[in-house]
Amino acid sequence: MASALYNTLVAWADDQLVLGHRLSEWTGKAHVLEEELALANMGLDLIGQARNLYQYAAEVENGGRSEDDLAYLRGEREYRNLLMLERPNTDFAHTMLRQFYYAAFMQRFWEALTGSRDERLAAIAAKAVVELQYHRRHSAEWVIRLGDGTAESAARMADAVDTLHRYTGEMFDTNADLQALIDDGIATDPAALRAEWEADVRSVFERATIAWPDQEPPIQRGGRNGIHTEFLGLLLAEMQSLHRAHPGQTW
Numbered sequence: 001m002a003s004a005l006y007n008t009l010v011a012w013a014d015d016q017l018v019l020g021h022r023l024s025e026w027t028g029k030a031h032v033l034e035e036e037l038a039l040a041n042m043g044l045d046l047i048g049q050a051r052n053l054y055q056y057a058a059e060v061e062n063g064g065r066s067e068d069d070l071a072y073l074r075g076e077r078e079y080r081n082l083l084m085l086e087r088p089n090t091d092f093a094h095t096m097l098r099q100f101y102y103a104a105f106m107q108r109f110w111e112a113l114t115g116s117r118d119e120r121l122a123a124i125a126a127k128a129v130v131e132l133q134y135h136r137r138h139s140a141e142w143v144i145r146l147g148d149g150t151a152e153s154a155a156r157m158a159d160a161v162d163t164l165h166r167y168t169g170e171m172f173d174t175n176a177d178l179q180a181l182i183d184d185g186i187a188t189d190p191a192a193l194r195a196e197w198e199a200d201v202r203s204v205f206e207r208a209t210i211a212w213p214d215q216e217p218p219i220q221r222g223g224r225n226g227i228h229t230e231f232l233g234l235l236l237a238e239m240q241s242l243h244r245a246h247p248g249q250t251w
Contacts, residue, residue: 008181009053009054009056013050013057014050017050019043019085019102021239022098023042024040038138042131052127054067056121056124072244073243076232079223081228082223082224083170084170084171085223086228086232087164096160099135099138100140103136104200109188114126116187117184143204148207148209157208169221173224174191
């Protein structure tokens with residue numbers, strides 16, 4: 001059970017770290033200062049969640065590694081994040097749709113996890129769910145604004161849907177480690193959240209005048225097994241460069 005808990009904590013932490021880094025890439029580039037601050041704050045929320053999960057994972061592993069070791073000193077194939085989260089920002093429409101897809105799922109996931117019989121995990125979830133409520137609300141507002149905006153913004157949002165929707169199915173997958181935690185009352189079955197997530201997304205799409213895909217595209221998956229797109233290697237090269245250049249340093 002310790003191995004299953006460690007592997008699952010690391011996968012969840014990788015999700016938050018990778019997406020938090022993607023949001024940090026908007027610093028100095030957002031179209032207005034207020035939105036730059038919002039993106040930075042959401043990124044900080046996610047990195048804070050990653051820290052809590054990595055710290056717990058390091059304690060469970062009990063192998064002398066720290067949260068920094070787990071974040072910065074693993075190779076690409078050792079990461080277990082969802083593929084959607086490592087995709088490049090592309091433009092603001094892609095960023096906001098990705099954030100909405102993920103936040104609409106994670107808000108519900110953290111809410112369910114507050115009932116975990118693992119008190120440490122329940123406490124992490126209780127803090128995170130408040131943050132994800134804001135992430136979901138903020139990104140949904142932008143999806144609506146862009147989808148029901150100008151011809152240019154609507155076209156960009158339609159392109160984002162065409163690109164990203166195929167990655168959403170991976171959020172609801174369950175592997176052997178997660179299933180063991182579900183059976184033990186520690187984790188939540190993500191598949192049980194799919195109907196509510198889809199109803200939420202469809203409602204926002206309707207307000208945004210965004211068409212739901214006529215045919216569900218084939219699910220793109222592999223991240224939970226360490227099979228990633230080319231984008232993760234580039235992200236890690238930038239994110240890990242300082243720590244690897246100065247090993248053993250703290251700041």
